[in-house]
Each structure stands twice: as structure tokens, then as C-alpha cells.
Amino acid sequence: MKNTLTIAKKELKSYIASPMAYIVACIFLALAGVFFSIFSPSTYLETSLSGFLSNISLVLLLLAAVLTMRLIAEERKLGTLELLLTAPVRDSELIMGKFLGSLGMLSIMLILTFYYPILLVIFGDPDIGPIITGYLGIFLLGCTCLSVGIFASTLSSNQIVSAVVAGGILFALWFIGQAATFLPEALGDIINYFSLSYYFPDFVTGIIDTRGIVYYLSITLLFLFLAIRSIENSRWS
Amino acid sequence: MGFLGPNAAGKTTTMRILTGFLAPTRGEAWVADYSLQNNSLEARQHIGYFAESVPLYTDMTVRTYLDFWAKLRGLDNDRIETRIDDVVDLCHLEEYVDVYIGKLSKGFRQRVGIAQAIIHEPEVLIMDEPTVGIDPIQVSMTRQIIKELGKDRTVLLSTHILPEVSMTCERVIIIHEGKIVAEDSIDNLSSLVGGSRRIRLEVKGPPDDVARSLRRIKGVSKVNLQGEYHIVEYPVNQDLRSKITETVVGGGWTLLSMEALTMSLEDVFLKLTTEEETER
Numbered sequence: 001m002k003n004t005l006t007i008a009k010k011e012l013k014s015y016i017a018s019p020m021a022y023i024v025a026c027i028f029l030a031l032a033g034v035f036f037s038i039f040s041p042s043t044y045l046e047t048s049l050s051g052f053l054s055n056i057s058l059v060l061l062l063l064a065a066v067l068t069m070r071l072i073a074e075e076r077k078l079g080t081l082e083l084l085l086t087a088p089v090r091d092s093e094l095i096m097g098k099f100l101g102s103l104g105m106l107s108i109m110l111i112l113t114f115y116y117p118i119l120l121v122i123f124g125d126p127d128i129g130p131i132i133t134g135y136l137g138i139f140l141l142g143c144t145c146l147s148v149g150i151f152a153s154t155l156s157s158n159q160i161v162s163a164v165v166a167g168g169i170l171f172a173l174w175f176i177g178q179a180a181t182f183l184p185e186a187l188g189d190i191i192n193y194f195s196l197s198y199y200f201p202d203f204v205t206g207i208i209d210t211r212g213i214v215y216y217l218s219i220t221l222l223f224l225f226l227a228i229r230s231i232e233n234s235r236w237s
Numbered sequence: 238m239g240f241l242g243p244n245a246a247g248k249t250t251t252m253r254i255l256t257g258f259l260a261p262t263r264g265e266a267w268v269a270d271y272s273l274q275n276n277s278l279e280a281r282q283h284i285g286y287f288a289e290s291v292p293l294y295t296d297m298t299v300r301t302y303l304d305f306w307a308k309l310r311g312l313d314n315d316r317i318e319t320r321i322d323d324v325v326d327l328c329h330l331e332e333y334v335d336v337y338i339g340k341l342s343k344g345f346r347q348r349v350g351i352a353q354a355i356i357h358e359p360e361v362l363i364m365d366e367p368t369v370g371i372d373p374i375q376v377s378m379t380r381q382i383i384k385e386l387g388k389d390r391t392v393l394l395s396t397h398i399l400p401e402v403s404m405t406c407e408r409v410i411i412i413h414e415g416k417i418v419a420e421d422s423i424d425n426l427s428s429l430v431g432g433s434r435r436i437r438l439e440v441k442g443p444p445d446d447v448a449r450s451l452r453r454i455k456g457v458s459k460v461n462l463q464g465e466y467h468i469v470e471y472p473v474n475q476d477l478r479s480k481i482t483e484t485v486v487g488g489g490w491t492l493l494s495m496e497a498l499t500m501s502l503e504d505v506f507l508k509l510t511t512e513e514e515t516e517r
């Protein structure tokens with residue numbers, strides 16, 4: 001546990017010290033601003049964040065892929081992975097540390113978007129419930145995306161490859177739900193259950209569906225587990 | 238302990254297995270009484286590792302880098318401070334503790350790598366070619382540090398620079414194509430393969446006469462003429478230098494220079510690694 005926190009802290013520090021994180025955060029916030037101004041008031045019928053939140057989710061997929069691409073790939077390239085794997089640190093502690101570090105960075109970025117709901121509260125009378133559940137949904141989706149990104153990062157020493165693989169997995173999982181409409185109902189339902197985008201609208205409209213929470217958490221754990229196995233695998237090659 | 242072998246003999250692989258980075262496909266590795274297969278974390282706790290490629294985080298200062306590794310090695314916070322001061326002192330990094338590693342030159346990075354490996358005072362220190370690619374002054378400094386470290390712990394030093402081994406190590410293991418071909422102290426190894434000491438003399442006087450009287454010294458096994466020099470050979474367990482001097486001066490000639498040729502380990506190495514080939 002202590003090792004996990006040490007690694008998480010180191011990762012968060014190196015995000016904050018690197019220009020890349022600022023560029024990513026900057027673009028994320030700019031897009032968030034665009035979505036807020038385009039989608040929220042377009043109807044002027046309700047003061048809600050639903051348009052903003054459901055569009056920011058797609059950006060989140062890319063953001064997570066970019067944030068996590070260096071986590072293991074860079075260590076492998078620099079050779080520092082050799083030191084990490086020979087230090088008395090469990091593989092699971094290493095992966096969890098990386099995960100928490102990137103989650104910290106993502107949380108900072110999400111917190112920076114809090115001024116949109118604050119604006120709504122100041123100038124309108126929004127329903128607070130869906131905003132909170134919407135952010136919960138974004139956070140859970142973020143966890144899942146980061147874990148996929150970390151898994152992709154363990155696969156190669158090339159950050160670009162990691163980002164592309166992560167993006168590929170995430171978009172496939174996101175849009176797989178679209179295929180459900182062409183398929184027989186039973187099969188379509190199963191595919192929907194695997195889709196990253198299936199449960200998300202519920203959160204935005206203010207519904208906390210435990211299936212959604214369980215889904216996001218279990219996919220997160222699955223990919224973190226795969227990442228640990230992937231690291232373990234590199235000891236045998 | 239020196240760990241010698243030609244390129245691709247399996248030095249780095251062996252070290253990676255010993256440090257727990259790679260798992261052995263067969264057999265079991267033990268370090269400091271811990272099995273790397275069953276008690277990997279405990280075993281790793283007792284090992285310091287200097288990897289060949291000197292991996293470092295370039296976006297950290299020397300101090301934060303050492304602090305990070307000390308924490309991962311499970312040192313207490315108050316001990317970390319004193320240990321960082323100690324290793325910085327030992328590796329002569331005082332002026333650079335707050336400099337970003339990315340700005341340091343190769344030699345200093347090498348020393349940061351060594352500092353990282355010893356921050357937790359490991360019982361076993363494993364170093365993979367620690368003096369490759371740095372300037373001669375830094376090389377001798379690094380060797381000095383290694384010698385210092387070897388006083389109270391086991392140092393396993395992999396290298397293909399032979400004089401380095403004779404300078405820093407007491408015992409040597411020579412491997413070739415993944416197999417140990419010799420393991421002994423340096424002196425024993427030399428005599429094992431009929432090693433001898435060789436001295437190069439520069440004498441002012443008729444070369445043939447000089448050679449003849451040198452050959453008469455008891456113990457000398459061979460005298461060769463190489464240009465203006467006489468190469469005198471005798472067994473490692475003797476020291477005939479004073480007798481040689483007496484003989485030259487006694488013959489009425491002048492001794493201009495006398496130099497020990499410490500090629501013995503190289504001879505051993507070559508002999509062992511090539512013998513293997515001819516046997517097969």
C-alpha cells in the first residue's frame with residue numbers, strides 16, 4: 001500500500017512537471033468550454049449539464065489514452081522498469097500506483113470543469129441531482145478508460161503504439177452498442193451489456209443504476225488485472 | 238567478485254535472474270538465503286542493482302530520485318535523509334543533489350545509478366558493466382567507489398574489461414556461452430592455467446649477452462627479445478625483480494626501465510574461452 005502511494009505520488013508529480021499534461025488539460029478544458037456553450041443553452045429549456053456531460057465522455061476516451069500512454073511504455077523504454085521490477089515492489093502495487101497517479105491527474109482536470117455547474121447555479125436553478133450523478137458516471141467511465149490505457153501501455157515500449165491500442169479498445173467498446181440494433185434481440189442485449197456507452201446516459205439523466213457501477217468497476221478491475229499479468233509476462237521473455 | 242565473459246555469454250541474463258527481473262526457465266536462484274522464486278520480495282530487499290543501461294528518470298532531481306527509490310525500498314523517513322547524505326557523499330555528488338538528472342553528464346549519471354543501488358545498504362550489490370562509456374578519471378573514481386563498497390558486502394561485478402577485475406575483485410567467475418568455465422581467486426586462476434608473471438626490461442647493453450645472463454637466474458622460465466626489450470617470464474608465486482636488477486647491474490649494463498606486464502588475467506580469459514571451443 002505504501003509503495004502504491006509512493007508510485008502514485010511520483011506519477012502525479014511527473015504529470016505536473018511535464019508540459020504534455022498541461023497541453024492535454026488545456027485542450028480538454030477548451031473542448032469542455034465549447035461543449036458547455038454549444039450544447040447546454042442550445043434549447044434554453046432547461047438548466048442542465050446533460051449535453052455537456054454526454055459529449056465530454058467521448059473526449060474522455062481520447063484523454064485517458066493520452067494520459068496513460070507513457071505510464072509503463074516510457075519506463076520500459078528508459079529501462080527504469082528493470083529497476084522497478086527488481087525493487088521489493090509487487091507488480092500489483094506498481095500497476096495500482098500508476099492507476100491512482102493517473103486517476104489523480106484526471107480528477108484534477110474534472111475538478112477544473114466544476115465552474116460550469118457553478119455558473120449554472122449562479123445564473124439559473126439547475127437540478128443538482130443529475131449533475132452529481134453525471135459526474136459520478138464520468139468518474140467511473142474515467143477509471144475504466146485509464147485502466148484500459150494502462151493495460152495498453154504495458155504492451156509496448158512505444159507510447160504512440162500504446163495510445164493507439166488504448167484508443168482502439170476504448171472506441172470499440174464504446175460503439176459496440178451500435179451493433180446491437182442490427183442483431184437479434186437476445187444477442188443485442190448481451191452486446192449492450194458490454195458496451196461502455198450503454199449505462200452512461202442513465203448517469204447523466206440522474207439515475208444511479210447499480211448495474212452501471214458494477215459494470216464500470218468490473219471492467220476497470222479486469223484491465224488492471226490484465227496489466228498486472230502483462231507485466232508478469234515480461235519476466236519470462 | 239568479478240563476473241567475466243565475452244559478449245553474449247549470458248552475463249546480463251544471469252544478473253537479471255539474480256535480481257528478479259527475469260524468471261529462470263529452469264532451476265532456482267538464491268540470493269542472501271532467499272529464494273527468488275518463493276520469497277522474491279524479501280530477496281529483492283537485500284539486493285542493490287546497477288543496470289547496464291543506467292536507467293534514470295531525467296525529470297527528477299538527484300535528491301527526489303534517491304528519495305523515491307529509498308521509499309520503495311522501505312526505508313523510514315528519517316533514515317532516508319541520512320542515507321541520501323551518505324550515498325551522495327560516497328559517490329561525490331554533493332554539488333549536484335538538486336540538479337535535474339537530465340542535465341547531468343554520463344559519468345555523473347553513472348554515479349547516481351550507483352547511489353540508487355546502495356541507498357538501502359544491500360547485502361548484495363549487483364553491477365552490470367558500471368564503467369562503460371565514461372572518461373578515464375571517472376572510471377578510476379567509480380572503481381574506487383566499487384572497491385570501497387566491496388569491503389563490507391558482496392559485490393558482483395560484470396564486465397569484459399579485464400584490468401578492472403584484477404583491480405577491484407578478489408574472486409572471479411568466468412562464463413562462456415552460459416556455462417561457468419572457471420571460478421577461483423585471480424592468483425589461483427593464473428597459476429591454474431600455467432600463468433606467469435611477465436616483466437619487460439629495457440637494458441643498455443649487448444642484447445644477446447643480457448638475455449643469456451638473465452636466463453641463468455634461478456626461477457626464470459623464459460626470456461624473449463622483442464625489439465629493444467627483453468621480456469622475462471617467471472611463475473606467479475615468485476618475485477624475481479630484485480634478482481633481475483642485480484644481474485643486469487652486475488653484468489656492467491644499465492637498466493633503463495622495468496615494467497610489469499599484467500596480462501595474466503587476459504591470458505587466462507582467452508585460454509579458457511577458446512579452449513572450450515577447441516574441445517567441442
